[in-house]
Amino acid sequence: MKRIGVFTSGGDAPGMNACLRAVVRTAIYHGIEVYGIRRGYSGMIHGDFCKLESHSVSNLVQKGGTFLKSARSPEFMTKEGRQKAYEQIQSAGIEGLVAIGGNGTFTGATKFYDEFGIPTVGAPGTIDNDLFGTDYTIGYDTAVNTALDSIDKIRDTADSHDRVFFIEVMGRDSGYIAVPCAIGGGAEIAMIPEATVTVESIIDKIKIDWLHAKTSSIVIIAEGEVEGGSTKVAAKVREALPDMDARVTILGHVQRGGAPTAFDRLLASRLGIACVKGLLEGQKDVMAGTINSKLVYTPLIDTIAKKKEISPEYTRMIEILSI
């Protein structure tokens, strides 16, 4: 292998730049040329490539976002789009690909591999931590810390005003962000997609807590929980407990940005190195991840199709700790 391409795709995640830096420098370390592909699959189709050197990724390890940019590409979902992308890859002499992203990225990557056989190793870059084949995804630790930092601030107000706060964090399909936020944020309840918490049970819990002299409560709600979202839940609670001063904050896109944490920089660096080494060692159509701190390659198809469960121990922890 003489030349590889690297791109980021899907929602950006803190640590993507650290991962890109590791990919670039590992390739150069092993005497391989690296081309950056801008804006993911869209740039692949349009041949938006640039040669990357060691200094191209200087002073990037601590930066949020992705300097190669990311974009959605409906065109890549078509056979014609992928054909065009293949031709661009071919004519640029790229013999292997590193794909940094999440679900959607890997769905595209494995399809592309099936059709054109260019060896591809993925790195899990998404704040959602919902990929099978790795204990942690790049950006997850940062997103949780960012959310927690906001929750700490909101608690100052909750506590000063004897309020109930409903705080919505990211997580359309999983409670991976919500759960550590609830435990670390000293919340009373977490509502997550994996386990139904009824509004009634929330009302009961708040009632009992306040009878026991609690004067503020925090409920962490994952986007994807089943009772209809933070605004709806808060409305119902307000109706049942009209004396409570209940407020809603949706943390939103803030959770995606910012300088990556030490954990994410380390993970991103390690997986970036592993992607290039994987390609050199003949890996194809897999994702590099870490399980129990050990490097593992998992078929891309499994990372999408298999489900990573969240430990029920955590729900129990929230119950005990909010006594």
Place this chain on the structure above:
Amino acid sequence: MKRIGVFTSGGDAPGMNACLRAVVRTAIYHGIEVYGIRRGYSGMIHGDFCKLESHSVSNLVQKGGTFLKSARSPEFMTKEGRQKAYEQIQSAGIEGLVAIGGNGTFTGATKFYDEFGIPTVGAPGTIDNDLFGTDYTIGYDTAVNTALDSIDKIRDTADSHDRVFFIEVMGRDSGYIAVPCAIGGGAEIAMIPEATVTVESIIDKIKIDWLHAKTSSIVIIAEGEVEGGSTKVAAKVREALPDMDARVTILGHVQRGGAPTAFDRLLASRLGIACVKGLLEGQKDVMAGTINSKLVYTPLIDTIAKKKEISPEYTRMIEILSI
């Protein structure tokens, strides 16, 4: 004067604790006893007082929120409520009051002074910076920095995805938070209550910017701007520019909490000292503030009734800097 009372009221603001610490220690320094009144006017009515010592305010200067708590008190708006409050103050032997808060706090305070004549000095504690009689209110600098920190994070995503972001910051009646956020956040436009920016002009500006090769835009919107709020504005822009990927984030209550900045700790400390000194020197029915870094006492009625203008220079700065 032998004994004074101090309370916080209205929305909490970072630096209130630093101000309370200064009030308590200055009083003790001058041989005066201090009573904390919990939950503002509500606690005044119910006699929820506690004697404060120097160590009561140890390790508080850096904490967000207010350890004396804050609350709304509809009862204090009635003559009977205020009568009860007066009786509590009387029977506790409190001869002067320090009131930390904003608009609503001072409206109550000046009315209470009119009726019962207990000398009262206010400190401007609100993130909104909309009080006449002081260049800055306690908590304002922190709120702006908190908002800016979030905007920096969102920019990582805006830039990685070539997006337009509409970010709503606090400010129901003024653009004091929005304007420095726009300048410091590198935003293209600020929509504020003081100056109408039409949605049409925003659409035009974005169009031109993107023609000139900008690939992301940030619009800062104060809660109280006149075009209907961030969600509505974004919807209209999306309609006019369907190719743009436009997103909305409402920063919300995060802006109220967190450790105060150096500026707010200094201001809070200075004004806390000034409140007690003011009482000792015979001030009554005034607010302590700083204008051009000098300590100034302004009649409470003026702080509410008079309007503090935002400099038009700032709007011009945004225009120049986003070229």
Place this chain on the structure above:
Amino acid sequence: MKRIGVFTSGGDAPGMNACLRAVVRTAIYHGIEVYGIRRGYSGMIHGDFCKLESHSVSNLVQKGGTFLKSARSPEFMTKEGRQKAYEQIQSAGIEGLVAIGGNGTFTGATKFYDEFGIPTVGAPGTIDNDLFGTDYTIGYDTAVNTALDSIDKIRDTADSHDRVFFIEVMGRDSGYIAVPCAIGGGAEIAMIPEATVTVESIIDKIKIDWLHAKTSSIVIIAEGEVEGGSTKVAAKVREALPDMDARVTILGHVQRGGAPTAFDRLLASRLGIACVKGLLEGQKDVMAGTINSKLVYTPLIDTIAKKKEISPEYTRMIEILSI
């Protein structure tokens, strides 16, 4: 078991309060009384105990330091001291102990258990991460992030001035803090106690880097590395490369404080729960830790005597990434 005692000892670490909160609430959840022992073994000897309730640990999960305080106790190293401590524990009716700390804490705890047989479960609370029996200690992740945040700031200056910076981080016996700081901080070299890096090799590396157009370099030095400390190393480099503008910063005690990260809050909460459950299930003379995310109890004597190795993979990563 009806009543347990809990204390923190040794250097404070972020997350100790979160761990205390978990211990207290888990005990209460299981109907057990908890006594806080102030200032570690010193407070044990002097009977400085206080009953803790659920609300005693409210609003503590996010606070650095330890609200029970910590202290050195030369007296506890004597047989007489421990005898006194035992009598205090006895007369307070305490039947089990939770000890939060590091090396020194567990040395005392296992000795005390040997002599008096009071069941004791430890939680690893130290920023050093040098305890056998757990992948991570409470406070470690926060310390690394704090150091990294400082390194990011210093890099701004290094880069603006074309400088070489020697940054000393904590770690008297291990490179656990230095290594992720080097990888995550984009450093060129890490000097750690586990592996000798000669000053000569540093000089060579810097020379070569600058020949290849690098314009700033960062060297991370663990306190305990073998070439004599950051000041000495910098002096030798300055002598050999007089044209280089070489500076030293010793991060110092800043690394011990601050709000714990999400990771540390979660770990601290989990281990706090595990300590109490361990006592209830008959554990004695062990430390609760996590290995590969699973809860593990390790004899206290092993946590001190056995050595936890740092992966050589990391040193290799620094080499590749700083190409």
Place this chain on the structure above:
Amino acid sequence: MKRIGVFTSGGDAPGMNACLRAVVRTAIYHGIEVYGIRRGYSGMIHGDFCKLESHSVSNLVQKGGTFLKSARSPEFMTKEGRQKAYEQIQSAGIEGLVAIGGNGTFTGATKFYDEFGIPTVGAPGTIDNDLFGTDYTIGYDTAVNTALDSIDKIRDTADSHDRVFFIEVMGRDSGYIAVPCAIGGGAEIAMIPEATVTVESIIDKIKIDWLHAKTSSIVIIAEGEVEGGSTKVAAKVREALPDMDARVTILGHVQRGGAPTAFDRLLASRLGIACVKGLLEGQKDVMAGTINSKLVYTPLIDTIAKKKEISPEYTRMIEILSI
């Protein structure tokens, strides 16, 4: 005026990039070309110039350091060096200069103006805040907040261990950084160059405080205070109070870096605009600053020669607040 040059010189300060951005965009807004001069006077001598466009300063407002870099230039202190610089400036067609820096920068700038008459307007970019002609310098607010953030962390440890901490902050000639750090950090004492605080008085203060049940103390020491520096002071205190656990932390270069605060971004933007406007309006050999929030131009010679006093009110505040 058709073309101007801009450079940063001296110690870097957060906000320099925000100022550069404002200079560049204001020039372009007024139809003037801008050249960046790399590495200050050194780059001027060597003709290290680059044309700057609006997008050259995109995404820079929030970045620490200076993208044009800074350097010392002994050569510029010679007549020959300045002659060379003038020739470079001439041949590049640069008709006006914006100089961002501190004392040393302006000393060079005014000399250069005297000799060659190229209109120069300076912006005060230094964390030290020791320039006459402006209430605040760019970077000062950020440096104070960075130091304070570290002090907050150290306090966690001081408080947990009943310790005395001596924390050295920057400020070779002034207490501008030390004083707000002491007030905002809840310190007991500040030692600054402007006012001698003897070690004896510190020992007395600590003794009395601890008699009155204080259990930790923080002393903030400016680099330039007169009793010999933090290490020496701590040694003497340790000798006099051997029971105290006294520690030293020197914050060092961390104070120079990091993302600028809102205040610094606003100030930097405003002064960057003012520099270009000043040149357009015929200003020469002056510094743009703000006094009482109003824009003021002060002769460069005065900014260096005249002394800006620190208000004695602050020392008094520390005394009252640490009671």
